[in-house]
Amino acid sequence: MNMSAKKDSAKDLEIQKRMEQLADEINKHNQAYYVDNNPTISDELYDSLFQELVRLEQQYPQFKTLFSPTERVGAAARTEAVKVKHKIPLLSIHTETDYTAQGAYDFDGRVRRELELTPQDPPVEYDCELKFDGLAVNIRYEKGILVQATTRGDGYEGEDVTANVRTIKTLPLKVENFPDIFEVRGEVILHKSEFKRINEEQKAEGQKLFANPRNAAAGCLRQLDPSVTARRNLSFYAYGYGEVSETVANKHSELLDYLKSKGFPVADTRVLAYGPEELQNFHVRVEKIRDDLPFDIDGVVYKVNSFALQRSLGFVSREPRWACAHKYPPQEVQTVVQDITIQVGRTGKLTPVARLKPVFVGGTTISNASLHNEEFLQNMGVKIGDTVVVRRAGDVIPEIVRVIKELRPDNARDFVMPEFCPVCGSHAYKEEGEKDRKCTGGLFCQAQCVQSILHFVSRKAMGIDGIGEKLAEQLVEKGWVKNISDIYRLTKEQFVSLERMGEKSADNLLASIEKSKSTTLEKFLYAISIPDVGESTARTLANHFRTLKACEDAGLEQLLEVDDVGMSTAEKILHFFAEPKNLQVIQELQDLGVHWEEKGEVDASELVFSGMTFVLTGTLPTLSRDEASDMIRKAGGKVSGSVSKKTSYVLAGEAAGSKLVKAQALSVPIISEEQFMVMLVQGKEE
Ligand SMILES: NC(=O)c1ccc[n+]([C@@H]2O[C@H](COP(=O)([O-])OP(=O)(O)OC[C@H]3O[C@@H](n4cnc5c(N)ncnc54)[C@H](O)[C@@H]3O)[C@@H](O)[C@H]2O)c1
Numbered sequence: 001m002n003m004s005a006k007k008d009s010a011k012d013l014e015i016q017k018r019m020e021q022l023a024d025e026i027n028k029h030n031q032a033y034y035v036d037n038n039p040t041i042s043d044e045l046y047d048s049l050f051q052e053l054v055r056l057e058q059q060y061p062q063f064k065t066l067f068s069p070t071e072r073v074g075a076a077a078r079t080e081a082v083k084v085k086h087k088i089p090l091l092s093i094h095t096e097t098d099y100t101a102q103g104a105y106d107f108d109g110r111v112r113r114e115l116e117l118t119p120q121d122p123p124v125e126y127d128c129e130l131k132f133d134g135l136a137v138n139i140r141y142e143k144g145i146l147v148q149a150t151t152r153g154d155g156y157e158g159e160d161v162t163a164n165v166r167t168i169k170t171l172p173l174k175v176e177n178f179p180d181i182f183e184v185r186g187e188v189i190l191h192k193s194e195f196k197r198i199n200e201e202q203k204a205e206g207q208k209l210f211a212n213p214r215n216a217a218a219g220c221l222r223q224l225d226p227s228v229t230a231r232r233n234l235s236f237y238a239y240g241y242g243e244v245s246e247t248v249a250n251k252h253s254e255l256l257d258y259l260k261s262k263g264f265p266v267a268d269t270r271v272l273a274y275g276p277e278e279l280q281n282f283h284v285r286v287e288k289i290r291d292d293l294p295f296d297i298d299g300v301v302y303k304v305n306s307f308a309l310q311r312s313l314g315f316v317s318r319e320p321r322w323a324c325a326h327k328y329p330p331q332e333v334q335t336v337v338q339d340i341t342i343q344v345g346r347t348g349k350l351t352p353v354a355r356l357k358p359v360f361v362g363g364t365t366i367s368n369a370s371l372h373n374e375e376f377l378q379n380m381g382v383k384i385g386d387t388v389v390v391r392r393a394g395d396v397i398p399e400i401v402r403v404i405k406e407l408r409p410d411n412a413r414d415f416v417m418p419e420f421c422p423v424c425g426s427h428a429y430k431e432e433g434e435k436d437r438k439c440t441g442g443l444f445c446q447a448q449c450v451q452s453i454l455h456f457v458s459r460k461a462m463g464i465d466g467i468g469e470k471l472a473e474q475l476v477e478k479g480w481v482k483n484i485s486d487i488y489r490l491t492k493e494q495f496v497s498l499e500r501m502g503e504k505s506a507d508n509l510l511a512s513i514e515k516s517k518s519t520t521l522e523k524f525l526y527a528i529s530i531p532d533v534g535e536s537t538a539r540t541l542a543n544h545f546r547t548l549k550a551c552e553d554a555g556l557e558q559l560l561e562v563d564d565v566g567m568s569t570a571e572k573i574l575h576f577f578a579e580p581k582n583l584q585v586i587q588e589l590q591d592l593g594v595h596w597e598e599k600g601e602v603d604a605s606e607l608v609f610s611g612m613t614f615v616l617t618g619t620l621p622t623l624s625r626d627e628a629s630d631m632i633r634k635a636g637g638k639v640s641g642s643v644s645k646k647t648s649y650v651l652a653g654e655a656a657g658s659k660l661v662k663a664q665a666l667s668v669p670i671i672s673e674e675q676f677m678v679m680l681v682q683g684k685e686e
């Protein structure tokens with residue numbers, strides 16, 4: 001055997017295995033749904049498993065088994081029920097797999113081909129109906145009297161539910177001037193309001209809740225005690241016929257009109273359509289009113305209207321060729337995880353992303369879904385190769401809801417989160433107690449570049465005016481800024497070459513960049529995006545260590561000595577300064593002229609406001625709040641947000657509010673900006 005033949009046979013085995021797994025899985029769900037009235041997966045999901053098997057069977061007919069679930073309708077009647085053979089089988093309906101307009105065109109195309117119509121022939125007349133989401137029943141009338149009702153069962157033999165069907169209030173028990181034998185077919189359903197009521201009742205009685213109206217309807221209909229069924233307002237809608245002793249119509253729509261005239265409930269949402277475009281119009285219109293209908297539907301049904309044409313089209317295995325169900329885009333489907341890769345976000349967060357075999361869900365095709373983080377990955381237990389359930393409802397981002405472990409192939413692989421950033425190669429750590437793993441190369445990691453520029457230039461950091469998100473993105477895209485130190489290498493030529501950037505703004509920008517070079521240690525420590533180091537931690541670090549070198553060299557113990565630096569922050573600071581490339585960027589910044597005054601070892605107690613706490617309130621005549629706060633801190637004082645007995649002074653301006661009242665109540669001295677400035681110079685109150 002040559003290599004490629006060997007590969008082929010391995011692939012064949014894999015496909016065969018998949019088909020067996022799918023068949024087992026579908027059979028299991030058939031049992032749960034049809035026999036136990038207790039489905040464990042959504043219909044949409046079931047449909048997508050089913051459709052995958054159908055496709056594989058078409059592609060690889062040699063692997064199709066005799067017992068394939070695609071050959072059968074529903075499930076056999078329960079053993080405890082009385083079984084009834086149908087005079088005429090109750091089959092299923094073909095479901096169009098294309099949920100878009102194409103579905104209507106596909107169906108019409110097939111019908112026209114089968115009927116050997118040419119493009120010159122007129123459009124086919126169709127009857128369009130709702131596809132009720134309930135249970136099919138066959139109701140037999142003899143001489144106008146309801147004598148027997150049966151469920152569909154496996155299509156050939158169903159369960160006798162006569163006593164229960166008789167309790168349906170909208171169904172005539174006796175029909176005048178009816179043919180000797182007439183079997184009416186239709187759907188038994190529960191209205192949504194009734195479903196809600198029943199579930200509330202079940203809950204109050206501590207009984208099991210029904211998953212959806214269809215299952216509740218099935219449960220009520222197949223209930224062995226008719227008095228229970230009678231208390232549940234089941235509804236019935238007619239849409240077809242079985243054995244009849246007399247022809248009453250030549251077209252499907254006429255038959256439904258006839259049944260309606262005889263007192264049978266027939267849904268009003270029903271139209272005649274000519275050709276595929278009109279079919280699709282109906283599909284679209286019904287989708288718009290779907291949620292407002294009093295009962296659940298799972299699509300629409302198109303039927304060739306003429307009985308004569310229906311007869312010439314006939315049946316294929318379990319379905320008539322003259323009808324099809326056109327459903328709505330599912331919001332939940334299954335697909336396969338082909339790979340798991342890492343995406344690095346702007347903040348350095350490493351996110352595992354499942355690369356999916358493209359699948360149509362919630363109206364669009366998706367091929368990726370976020371797995372969020374390690375914890376999510378673990379809880380989900382997803383492996384590469386797994387079949388997963390993907391959900392996308394409305395505009396919501398697609399998500400993986402569950403792994404179908406039964407469909408896991410033997411060669412499924414575990415995914416392990418990397419310890420290095422895939423973009424820049426820096427260490428990626430997950431701190432104790434945190435969910436996210438983060439890249440520590442904040443200063444030069446390409447993935448984080450835009451974010452770090454925006455942070456670097458922000459007002460409380462280096463205070464460079466004029467670099468917003470758009471510009472930052474451009475600077476990175478052009479490759480001009482690879483790390484933040486490159487900001488100080490930007491030239492006027494570069495700026496003016498950008499769209500919508502005039503000479504004047506370029507000059508202003510460059511001036512602002514130049515001005516930012518003169519800064520303070522606390523602003524610099526804040527600007528370089530050390531994880532967890534916000535404005536206030538940067539300040540305490542600067543006050544504590546006084547020089548950048550001391551801060552860089554600090555060990556864990558020394559860091560923990562700093563006020564409000566806990567274990568997790570200390571570790572992040574350590575990791576940050578342990579990354580040689582971060583140190584390199586810091587050095588480059590200094591080489592390019594960024595500087596500040598290093599305070600050296602000043603004794604904090606010598607400062608004017610040391611040991612004092614200030615509270616600011618109202619609008620000061622000349623200083624902004626940030627400026628006043630800065631001045632207080634530089635002079636060794638603290639700024640607090642609320643007045644207490646420990647407050648030394650309240651610095652009050654125009655329109656001061658409740659803080660002023662509180663200060664008066666606690667006899668805290670209140671000072672004006674003018675008094676404050678004097679104190680700052682003289683060291684005490686005037
Ligand atoms: N969730 C699960 O575990 C699970 C398991 C098995 C089946 N299912 C669901 O059941 C479906 C398969 O069941 P199916 O064979 O009954 O096929 P179907 O429900 O796709 O279509 C056939 C049925 O449509 C109904 N119907 C509603 N309105 C109609 C109308 N106007 N005219 C004609 N028929 C109409 C009839 O009951 C008919 O038997 C799947 O599509 C799936 O959604 C779900």
Ligand SMILES: [Zn+2]
Nearest residue numbers: 421424439445
């Ligand atoms: Zn990185």
